[in-house]
Amino acid sequence: MGDPKKQRKKYSTPSHPWQKERIDEEKALMKEYGFKNKREIWKISSILNKYKQQAKRLIALPIKQAEIEQKQLIQKLFSLGITGENAKTDDILSLSLKDLIERRLQTRIYRQNMAKSVRQARQYITHNHIMINDKLITSPSYLVKKTEESLIKFVPSSSLSDPEHPERKIIEMPKIAAKKGISEHAQKSSIFDKTKSRAKK
Numbered sequence: 001m002g003d004p005k006k007q008r009k010k011y012s013t014p015s016h017p018w019q020k021e022r023i024d025e026e027k028a029l030m031k032e033y034g035f036k037n038k039r040e041i042w043k044i045s046s047i048l049n050k051y052k053q054q055a056k057r058l059i060a061l062p063i064k065q066a067e068i069e070q071k072q073l074i075q076k077l078f079s080l081g082i083t084g085e086n087a088k089t090d091d092i093l094s095l096s097l098k099d100l101i102e103r104r105l106q107t108r109i110y111r112q113n114m115a116k117s118v119r120q121a122r123q124y125i126t127h128n129h130i131m132i133n134d135k136l137i138t139s140p141s142y143l144v145k146k147t148e149e150s151l152i153k154f155v156p157s158s159s160l161s162d163p164e165h166p167e168r169k170i171i172e173m174p175k176i177a178a179k180k181g182i183s184e185h186a187q188k189s190s191i192f193d194k195t196k197s198r199a200k201k
Helices: 020-033 038-060 063-079 089-093 097-101 105-111 118-126 146-151 166-180 184-200
Strands: 130-132 152-154
Touching (some): 105 118, 105 130
16 A cells, blocks of 8 residues: 555745734734634635635636636625625625634634633634534634524533523623623622622532
């Protein structure tokens, strides 16, 4: 038997390793979106570049062929919630890295208030607590389609599927309090008082 097929890299690294502006931007993204390492940023950046390269290639194609391929590309990006249904080539070329990062499962869980931080959202995914439409997803970088957003849920066998779980109660409290106009300080005090009361018991 021959050697196993060598895995090809699914991303490209920066052309220059010491660009201060890029390094600062990557640090900010890692902090804001809870990336594990810079490779994850480079991977999603490579996906974005691929879409932009496809859009640029369409400009050089014959009009009829370009229209067919443009429609297919826009439909794909629309299904991911990245562009509008009637987007144009210019809209694809103007996409930012954050547009794609916002569609990652890790980000969507945090945006839907299923976790109190992006890092906690990552932990839920990697610890097998999250599923989409009855399918277990263990990759934080999974790109969520628009039709899948409402299907994100906790695995039934997970303790987090219980709405009364302490972690979920902490997330839900600020939402309820915000509707009633309770200040953030009062929310924290309330949580602290309840924790202190339980400790005495």
